[in-house]
Structure formats: C-alpha cells, structure tokens
Amino acid sequence: xxxxxxxxxxxxxxxxxxxxxxxxxxxxxxxxxxxxxxxxxxxxxxxxxxxxxxxxxxxxxxxxxxxxxxxxxxxxxxxxxxxxxxxxxxxxxxxxxxxxxxxxxxxxxxxxxxxxxxxxxxxxxxxxxxxxxxxxxxxxxxxxxxxxxxxxxxxxxxxxxxxxxxxxxxxxxxxxxxxxxxxxxxxxxxxxxxxxxxxxxxxxxxxxxxxxxxxxxxxxxxxxxxxxxxxxxxxxxxxxxxxxxxxxxxxxxxxxxxxxxxxxxxxxxxxxxxxxxxxxxxxxxxxxxxxxxxxxxxxxxxxxxx
Amino acid sequence: xxxxxxxxxxxxxxxxxxxxxxxxxxxxxxxxxxxxxxxxxxxxxxxxxxxxxxxxxxxxxxxxxxxxxxxxxxxxxxxxxxxxxxxxxxxxxxxxxxxxxxxxxxxxxxxxxxxxxxxxxxxxxxxxxxxxxxxxxxxxxxxxxxxxxxxxxxxxxxxxxxxxxxxxxxxxxxxxxxxxxxxxxxxxxxxxxxxxxxxxxxxxxxxxxxxxxxxxxxxxxxxxxxxxxxxxxxxxxxxxxxxxxxxxxxxxxxxxxxxxxxxxxxxxxxxxxxxxxxxxxxxxxxxxxxxxxxxxxxxxxxxxxxxxxxxxxxxxxxxxxxxx
Numbered sequence: 108x109x110x111x112x113x114x115x116x117x118x119x120x121x122x123x124x125x126x127x128x129x130x131x132x133x134x135x136x137x138x139x140x141x142x143x144x145x146x147x148x149x150x151x152x153x154x155x156x157x158x159x160x161x162x163x164x165x166x167x168x169x170x171x172x173x174x175x176x177x178x179x180x181x182x183x184x185x186x187x188x189x190x191x192x193x194x195x196x197x198x199x200x201x202x203x204x205x206x207x208x209x210x211x212x213x214x215x216x217x218x219x220x221x222x223x224x225x226x227x228x229x230x231x232x233x234x235x236x237x238x239x240x241x242x243x244x245x246x247x248x249x250x251x252x253x254x255x256x257x258x259x260x261x262x263x264x265x266x267x268x269x270x271x272x273x274x275x276x277x278x279x280x281x282x283x284x285x286x287x288x289x290x291x292x293x294x295x296x297x298x299x300x301x302x303x304x305x306x307x308x309x310x311x312x313x314x315x316x317x318x319x320x321x322x323x324x325x326x327x328x329x330x331x332x333x334x335x336x337x338x339x340x341x342x343x344x345x346x347x348x349x350x351x352x353x354x355x356x357x358x359x360x361x362x363x364x365x366x367x368x369x370x371x372x373x374x375x376x377x378x379x380x381x382x383x384x385x386x387x388x389x390x391x392x393x394x395x396x397x398x399x400x401x402x403x404x405x406x407x408x409x410x411x412x413x
Numbered sequence: 414x415x416x417x418x419x420x421x422x423x424x425x426x427x428x429x430x431x432x433x434x435x436x437x438x439x440x441x442x443x444x445x446x447x448x449x450x451x452x453x454x455x456x457x458x459x460x461x462x463x464x465x466x467x468x469x470x471x472x473x474x475x476x477x478x479x480x481x482x483x484x485x486x487x488x489x490x491x492x493x494x495x496x497x498x499x500x501x502x503x504x505x506x507x508x509x510x511x512x513x514x515x516x517x518x519x520x521x522x523x524x525x526x527x528x529x530x531x532x533x534x535x536x537x538x539x540x541x542x543x544x545x546x547x548x549x550x551x552x553x554x555x556x557x558x559x560x561x562x563x564x565x566x567x568x569x570x571x572x573x574x575x576x577x578x579x580x581x582x583x584x585x586x587x588x589x590x591x592x593x594x595x596x597x598x599x600x601x602x603x604x605x606x607x608x609x610x611x612x613x614x615x616x617x618x619x620x621x622x623x624x625x626x627x628x629x630x631x632x633x634x635x636x637x638x639x640x641x642x643x644x645x646x647x648x649x650x651x652x653x654x655x656x657x658x659x660x661x662x663x664x665x666x667x668x669x670x671x672x673x674x675x676x677x678x679x680x681x682x683x684x685x686x687x688x689x690x691x692x693x694x695x696x697x698x699x700x701x702x703x704x705x706x707x708x709x710x711x712x713x714x715x716x717x718x719x720x721x722x723x724x725x726x727x728x729x730x731x732x733x734x735x736x737x
Contacts, residue, residue, distance in 0.1 A: 127537035134534065135547040138554070138613065141565045144581060148568065160579045188417040200424045204431050211439070212465045219462025223455065231463070233728055238474050240724045242674050244696050245713040246477030248484075248706060253472065275427060284473025287466055316458035317447040345558030347677050348697075368560045371567070371681050378568065378579075385564040389557045396556035400549060404621055 149174055149382035156378050174383035188358075191366060191384055198344055198362040198391075200275055201354075205282035205343045210336050212283065213290035214298070218324050220291070221299040222306060223316055232295060239288040247352045250281060254353075275360055278353050282343050290335050293406070297331030298324060334406015337399050341392050363388050478717075484710035491706050499711035508690070515604055516692040519675060523611050524668035528661060530612070531619025535627050536649065538620070548624070552617030559614065559677030566610045567682060570596045600688040607689060610678050615671065619664045626660035627653060659730070666723050673719055692716055 147161045150170040164170075181189030220232045254277055301324065309319050325332075350365040367388050370381055396403065446457045484491045485499055503509045534551065538544045554562060571580030572595040578584045583593050597603050630653060638652045654661075676693040679685055685694045692712060700709035 124540045127540035128542075131534060131537050131541055131544075131547050134530075135550050138616075139550050140581070141569050141613070142553070142557070145565045145568055157573075157577075157579065159577060160581070160584050162581075162584075186417065188420070193417070193420070196421050196424055200428050203428055204435075207432060208435060211435075212469065215462045216466035219459060223458050223462060225455075225459050228463075231467070233731075235466075235470065236728065236731070237724055238470060240670065240717070240720045241474050241478050242693070242713060242716050242720070244674075244676070244693060244700075245481045245710075245717060246474055248700060248709075249477035249480040250473060253477070275424075276431070279431070281473065284469045287470050287473070291466060315447060315450075315454050316462070317443050320462075321443070341556055345556075345561075347558070347560055347680070352701075364558050364560050367558075367564070368677075368681055371560070371564060378571075381564055382568070385561050389561040392556040392558070393553065396553065397549065400552070404552075404625075 145382050146386060148378060149386045153377065153379045156382075174379045175387070178380050178383045178387065191363060191387060193358050194361060194363040194366040195387065197275075197354075197358075197360055198364070201278050201282075201350075201360075201362050202340055202343045204275075204279045205286075206336055206339045208279060209283040209286035209290055209339060210332060213287055213294055213335075214325070214328065214332060215320070216287075216291050217294035217298045218316075218320055221295055222319075222324075232291075235288050236292050237288075239292065243285060243348055246285075247348070250284075251352060254280075278349065278360065278362075281349050281353055282346070285349070286339055286342070290339065293335055294328070294331060298328055301327055330402060331406055333399070333402040337395065337403045338406070340395060344392050481710045481713050484706050485714045487707050487710075489703075489705040489707050495707065499707045502708060503711065503715070509695070511688060512690045512692055512695050515688075515690060516673070518604060519608060519611075519672045519691060520669055522605075523608050523615070523672045524665050526608075527612050527615045527619050527668050528623075528665050530616050531664065532623050532657075532661065534616075534620045535624035536653070538624055539627055548621070552621055554614045555617045557614065559610075560681050562610055562614050563678055563681035566606075566613070570606060572596060597683055598687050603683065603687055604689050607678055607682055610682070611672065611675060615668060619668070622664055623657060623660060626657040630656045662730075663727075666727060669723060670720055673716060 144161045147164055148156055150172070151161065151164055152169065152171050152173060155164070155169060179187065179190040179192055181191075187193075216235075220228050305323060306319065309323060314322070344362075345364060346362075347364055347368055350362050351368075354360045354362065354365065367384050370384055442461055446454075446461050449457050486494055486496060488495050503513075538548060541547075557565070568579075569581045570583075571578075572583055572593060573579060574593065574595075578587050578593055582596060587593055596606055634656070635648070635652060638648060674693050675691060676697060679689055679691050679694045680697070683689045685691070685698060693716065696709050696712040696716070699705045699712060703709075
C-alpha cells in the first residue's frame with residue numbers, strides 16, 4: 108500500500124512534478140491577485156486609494172472600515188434604508204424561492220420523464236434539452252408583455268395578465284422558467300441512473316409514483332439536487348439581465364447585483380464605495396461556494412463527464 | 414432606520430409565505446393524486462409530474478421565442494409587418510459589421526483559451542500534491558458575478574493621467590517605461606482585455622470538468638502505454654487527450670454558447686462603446702435603449718441560428734451515448 112502511494116508511476120509524468128507545481132502556483136497567484144487587490148482596497152481610506160496603488164498598502168499599513176460604513180449607511184445619511192442593505196435583502200428574497208421552486212418542479216419533471224415512461228417522453232426530454240439554447244434575451248420582452256397584458260387570441264384570454272411585473276413574484280417566475288431546461292437535463296441524468304430493481308420492487312409492493320417519488324427518488328437524489336441548487340443559487344444571485352428587465356432599479360425589489368451595476372455606471376462613484384460594495388456582493392456566493400464546493404463539483408462533473 | 418426593519422420583515426414574510434403556499438399546494442396535489450389506483454394513477458402521475466414544467470417552458474421560452482421571431486419582421490413597436498428590413502439593416506449598417514466581427518472574435522478566442530488553459534492546468538494538477546488549494550482558488554471566479562468581476566478588472570485596468578497609477582496593469586506598464594494608457598479606450602486592445610475577464614471567470618469550470626475526466630482515465634491504460642515507451646507529451650497526445658476528447662468538445666461547446674450570449678461584461682465595462690460592442694449587448698441596447706423591438710428581435714434570431722449547429726451536435730452525441 109505504502110509503496111503504491113509513495114512512488115507515482117513514471118508513466119503519468121507528462122510534466123515533471125516540479126514544473127507542474129511551479130506553473131500551477133504561478134497561475135493560481137495570477138488568478139487570485141485581482142480579487143485580492145479589490146479586497147485590500149476596500150479597507151483603505153479614500154485618500155490613500157487615489158494616492159498609491161493597493162500593493163503599497165503593506166509598506167505602511169493603514170486600514171479602515173469607513174468604506175463599508177459608507178456603503179451600508181449611504182453617503183452621509185445615518186439610515187440603513189439609504190445604503191446597500193435593502194438591496195442585499197432583496198437578493199436573499201429573490202434567490203431563495205428562485206432556487207427552491209425550479210429545483211422541485213424540475214426534479215418532478217425529471218422523474219416523470221425518466222420513470223413514468225410514456226409515448227413521447229423521450230421527445231419531450233430532447234425538446235427541453237434543446238430549449239437550453241434559446242437565448243434569454245429572446246424571451247424577455249414577450250414575457251414582460253405576458254405578465255402585464257396576458258395573452259389573447261381574438262377576445263379569448265389564453266393566459267391571464269398576472270400583474271406581477273415589478274413585484275418579487277415577477278422575478279421568481281422568470282427565473283423558475285429559465286432554469287427549467289438545464290435543471291431538468293442534469294437531474295434527468297441523475298435520476299435515470301437510479302437502480303431499476305429498486306423502482307420495480309417498490310411497484311410490486313404497491314407503492315404508486317407519488318410515494319416512490321417522495322420516499323425513494325428524493326432521498327437518493329440529494330447529491331444531484333444539492334449540486335444543481337448551488338448552481339441555481341449562484342446563477343440567480345449573480346444575474347443581471349433578468350433583474351434589470353423584471354425588477355427595474357428600485358429599492359423595493361432590485362437585487363444587490365443590479366445596484367452594483369448601477370454604481371459602476373454612475374458618474375463620480377468612487378473606488379471607495381465600489382470596492383466595498385463589490386465585496387459585499389460577492390461575499391455570499393463565495394461563502395456558499397467554498398463551503399459547498401465538494402457537492403458543486405461532484406454535481407457538475409456528474410452532469411458532463413460520462 | 415425606522416422603516417428599514419418593518420419593510421425587511423415584510424419582505425421575508427412574503428418569501429416564507431410564498432414558499433409555504435408552494436409546498437401546501439404541492440402537498441395537496443400529491444395527496445389527492447395519490448388516492449387514485451391502477452391505470453388512472455399512471456396518467457395522473459404523468460400530468461402532475463411533467464405538466465408544471467411544460468407549462469413554465471411554454472409560457473417562458475417557447476411562446477416568447479415564437480413571438481420574437483414574429484417581432485423580427487415587424488416595425489419598432491411591433492405594430493405592422495415590414496418584411497426583411499430588420500435583417501437587411503444588419504448588412505447595411507457598418508456598426509453591425511463591427512459587432513459581428515467582435516462577436517466572432519469572442520467566439521474564436523475565448524473558448525479556445527479557456528479550454529486550453531483549463532486542460533493544461535487539469536493535467537498539471539494531476540501531478541502535484543495538495544491540489545485542492547490551487548483548484549479552489551482557480552475555480553473561485555466562477556462564483557463571482559460578471560458585474561463583480563467587471564469591477565475587479567476595471568480596477569486592474571484603471572487609468573489616471575497623473576503620476577500615480579493605481580491600476581495594476583498601468584503600474585506594471587509604466588514600471589517598464591511605458592506611457593500610461595487608457596486601456597478601455599484603446600482599440601483593439603480593449604476587446605482582448607475584456608476577453609481576459611471571461612477567460613478568468615470560466616477557466617475554473619473547464620479545469621474542474623477536464624480534471625475529473627483525466628482522473629477517470631484508467632491507470633492501467635496509462636501504465637501499459639508507459640511500458641510501451643510513451644512518456645511526456647507523447648503520452649498526453651497518444652493516450653490522455655484521445656480519452657478526454659469528448660469532454661474537451663463538451664467544454665468547448667459550452668464556452669462557445671456562453672461567449673455568444675455574453676452581455677454583462679461588455680455592458681458594465683464599456684457599455685459597448687469604443688469598438689467593443691457584441692451581439693447580445695446590441696440586442697439589449699436596441700430593445701431597451703433605442704426601443705426598437707424589431708431590430709432587437711432580429712438580432713436575437715441571428716443569435717439563435719448561430720447556436721443551432723452546436724445544439725444539433727449535442728443532441729446527436731447524447732443519443733449516441735444513450736444507445737450504448
């Protein structure tokens with residue numbers, strides 16, 4: 108055992124391990140520096156940020172939390188409502204349902220298509236897979252019109268006006284819709300590979316599809332569901348396009364990423380608020396990412412490597 | 414401060430009631446549907462499991478896509494048909510030519526760089542100890558939004574016309590004796606600097622997936638070819654690469670689609686100005702800034718047509734895989 112571990116076969120040596128280590132670490136440092144620079148800058152005073160590069164902060168360390176205070180309280184004001192916090196809360200409010208709803212509906216569809224085989228179930232699966240390719244931009248305007256005006260053929264209403272544009276529900280729904288193709292495809296891969304004997308045994312025991320779904324499929328698919336949930340969470344939290352289209356820029360519903368994007372565009376917004384704001388925005392996804400990375404990677408690779 | 418707490422509580426209230434209602438409705442449907450037996454139960458199961466997703470897809474993607482195709486033949490307000498004008502406009506307008514050229518550049522450059530670098534790192538990670546630390550750091554940008562990434566890189570590319578350069582790129586550039594450059598304004602370098610951002614965010618994804626594929630190459634295959642005298646690059650070319658080729662193509666295809674749809678980076682970095690505009694950003698501008706739904710929709714249709722070959726290829730390879 109120890110022999111095997113200590114000496115890797117020379118055949119695997121595409122590069123010598125020293126060259127590999129040096130290259131990997133050099134690229135890793137290069138890859139991390141931009142984010143690190145932003146983090147350091149967010150703790151420097153406004154004067155210092157413009158007087159010298161962030162890398163000189165280490166020769167004369169002088170750090171402050173002033174930028175974060177300013178971002179949370181909104182320049183000069185003493186109220187949390189004027190800062191970035193309402194947008195941060197909007198992001199949480201948008202992301203939770205926009206992750207939970209599509210994952211559950213997609214798991215149901217994946218099970219239906221994989222195990223309640225019916226005529227056309229394969230066709231539906233490929234059609235759903237194909238929809239992945241429809242660019243989001245293609246459906247934004249028609250969807251917005253659908254929400255405000257409904258759909259009619261002549262005088263017959265085939266889809267009621269929901270009146271949810273500019274409301275949280277008006278953001279949850281498009282995210283749920285747009286998540287369907289990829290989520291169904293990945294979950295289908297996962298659920299279709301559950302052991303057939305198990306399903307058949309459950310049917311013999313008299314369990315119907317609903318019982319099997321709850322008692323067998325959901326518990327066994329937790330790793331796959333977790334990976335896709337993380338993916339969907341990151342996607343919704345980081346989204347700009349859907350937020351811009353369906354939420355507008357208001358404090359009531361706009362997520363933090365949209366707020367950040369508007370700060371970039373604003374004339375005269377300075378690096379003090381931008382760096383701190385950016386760091387607050389990316390903090391949550393980074394925490395989620397680093398703590399759940401294992402599930403995320405497993406889910407991603409399960410979906411694309413066969 | 415006074416109104417912050419109540420509004421926040423109200424927002425969370427709406428989240429939890431929405432989630433609550435969702436589960437109550439779902440539970441009720443499951444409960445009722447579970448009461449049926451026999452053949453009927455199967456039909457009900459099909460409807461309950463598949464219909465919600467199909468309705469969402471119909472309303473969210475299929476119908477809107479059809480309407481977009483219709484709009485692309487109509488005037489800015491989608492009131493009357495104007496034939497192919499929105500499409501011929503693309504060939505006449507010199508700005509569109511630049512947009513198409515840029516989009517093509519993005520399509521060619523970023524997927525190849527991302528995948529090649531990802532493959533190189535995946536192979537090298539296989540050779541080193543404690544690979545998990547560099548792996549997570551290289552993968553990290555994937556969790557950062559394009560807006561966040563744009564700010565990070567805007568700071569790297571920052572230009573000041575005085576002596577002190579606070580942007581890393583200009584600091585290095587002036588250190589080696591260059592004159593400070595306003596990078597975002599200088600064609601055609603700016604487009605390539607924007608591409609770096611996309612490569613920076615996507616490379617980790619390529620690396621992780623290719624790394625998994627490389628680890629799945631059976632050890633005895635590698636051993637056997639080593640005995641046959643395959644070492645170094647030859648081993649990679651003869652054994653490793655052919656075995657991960659399908660995964661490389663999957664990654665490349667994902668990156669091509671991503672590059673085609675790219676919007677956020679260009680939007681936040683340059684707004685599409687200074688010769689950096691791309692298809693997806695122009696589409697957004699046509700619809701939301703120029704209020705010309707016709708032209709915007711026509712651009713969306715072009716985008717869709719560009720992705721179709723990749724889609725067909727993907728469906729074919731899935732079917733082949735399933736046949737095995």
